[in-house]
Amino acid sequence: MRQAKVERKTEETYVKVAVNLDKPGEVxxxxxxxxxxxxxxxxxxxxxxxLEASAEEKGPVYDDHHMVEDLGLVLGQALDKALGDKKGINRxxxxxxxxDDALIMVSIDLSGRPYYRSNLRFKEPKLGELSSEMVDHFFRSLAEGGRFNLHIVAIRGLNSHHKAEAAFKALGRALAEAARLREAEEKKPPSLKGVL
Ligand SMILES: [Mn+2]
Structure with a gap:
């Protein structure tokens, strides 16, 4: 089973994440x-x-910035750790x-190199209790912690909730495809370099 737990405790937040890439279901x-x-x-x-995740804000809480950023970072680190040596993955x-009105593309390369780019933006400052700008920051921190290329392209969309939800769902599907194990004969890192 490809699984990992990562904990991060700072003066600002206490974040714990556990993932199991080979066992669907429990959240x-x-x-x-x-x-x-x-x-x-x-x-x-x-x-x-x-996915199991908990996040606490500590000290003076100014806004949701620290918590959402650190959660993205730690989730990325947990995914990276669970992927291990990446042998046999689809990459x-x-x-x-x-x-509905939203159409979002997410593309991932589990390359070992963090890179993030997205044109997904929201007209409202808040999505529920979440600062809209922290959606972008979450994805950026996830790609940094997970050391992968993450491109998000908002092709179209009107409703902010739809746009955000389509992006998170597409991210899940893209991650599943990238992390998927290929056939037994391909148990090498999927790179001409021989390492990722
Ligand atoms: Mn930040």
Whole structure:
């Protein structure tokens, strides 16, 4: 089983994440933000992986910046750790998902190199209790912690909830495809370099 737990304790936050890439289904979240939990649950469900995450803010809490950033970072680190030496993985994963008016593409390369680019933006400052700008920051921190290329392209969309949810679902599907194990005869890192 490809699984990992990562804990991060700072003066600002205490974040714990556990993932199991080979066991779909269970999602346990305690991050105190229902909208973000809804997004994470959608991502893990459609990504077919087990996810347990808790996040606490410590010290003076100015806004949701530290917590959402650190959660993205730690989730990325947990995914990277669970992937291990990456032998036999598909490496690339893409998904284009609609949610009514929204159509979002997510493309991933589990390359070992963090890179993030997205044109997904929201007209409202808040999505539920989540600062809209932290959606972008979450994805960026996830790609940094997970050391992977993450491209998100908002092809179209009107409703902010639809756009965000389609992005998280597409991210789950793209991750599942990239992390998928290929046939037994291909148990090498999928790179001409021989290492990722
Ligand atoms: Mn930041």
């Amino acid at each position: 346990k979240l305690q991050v105190g933000k229902p909208f973000l939990e809804h997004m994470l649950r959608s991502m893990a469900f459609h990504g077919s992986f087990t 690339f994963g893409s998904a284009v998902l609609p949610m």
